[in-house]
Amino acid sequence: MTSQVAAAEIAQPYAQALLSIAQSKNLTEEIGEDARTLLSLLSENNQLQNFIGNPFIQSENKKAAIGRIFSESSNPYLRNFLLLLVDRRRIVFLEPILQQYLVLLRQLNQTVLAEVTSAVPLTEGQEQAVREKVIAITNARQVELETKVDGELIGGVIIKVGSQVIDASLRGQLRRLSLRLNQ
Template identity: 65%
Template sequence: MQSKIALAEIAQPYAEALMSVAQSNNLTEEFGSDIRILLSLLGNSQELRSFFENPFVKLDSKKALVNQIMGEGGNTYLRNFLLLLVDRRRIQILEGICQQYLSLLRQLNQTVLAQVISAVPLSDEQQETVKQKVKAMTNAREVELDTRIDREIIGGVIIKVGSQVVDASIRGQLRRLSLRLSGS
């Protein structure tokens, strides 16, 4: 199995090529929406990932599935790109290519990705508060949230932006209190 770094290096040129096509046709946001849907499909279906990764599945079968996923109204450029990945036997790294594309799109739009971990789902108002805090921390124009639920943090949130981590969770506060008490 290849390492994540090696996969990222292979995926990067494909993501840059897709971004180039998107920019030249003024479709960066449309591609971004379609790619988020593809990532959701891949994330929710181990069968789909296994199908694309299986070297014994014929290329024609993979192309038929790509055409089925893209549907009649799917973007022709994106469909052709996916079919090219099948032909080049790179469809198994589609998830990495999609993630790289979204990263390039965030750079283009001066958007920061913030991973937010909370004990319970955040309301729209709470998400907006987190976005404002991240904007203040990073001076970004926009903030995209990747929210996850982890009941073990008890309450509060943990916000990760790049290498910065803001731990405002109850578990984190208890850990810091424990360290202070044991250090006394």
């Protein structure tokens, strides 16, 4: 818990600096997409995560890896930012920095993140219905969906927006029914 708080404290100014660079170059969305891609890559590849987080691997090797991951055609500002993190020995905080950048980008765009858990993958129409429901609840301009599939729900969805949870799952309905019957 304490390490998460420390990581958040370190990540905040770096994420703000990255957003400032992105705004000055009018690249906020492009860097946001690159950040999402990089976060996805890190979550799927434990070797890369361990390589970046290992303090015993020399900075030159980490810079070479960043150079291979981010070719010349990729965003030079993000690549240079990552190299700066290596120089400052803050690359270990890459995930919290990128996550915080996305939080700041959502605030800038008046976008909310809705975590949707469903029993089966949602169709495009169902995703749009969830977006409309979340916009009605939060008064946000846009909704970014993060979807997960959980077969234990039996049916329906659970939508989490910030600290608010809407449980429209069959499992949740059965649990509420059971509580009413036990009273």
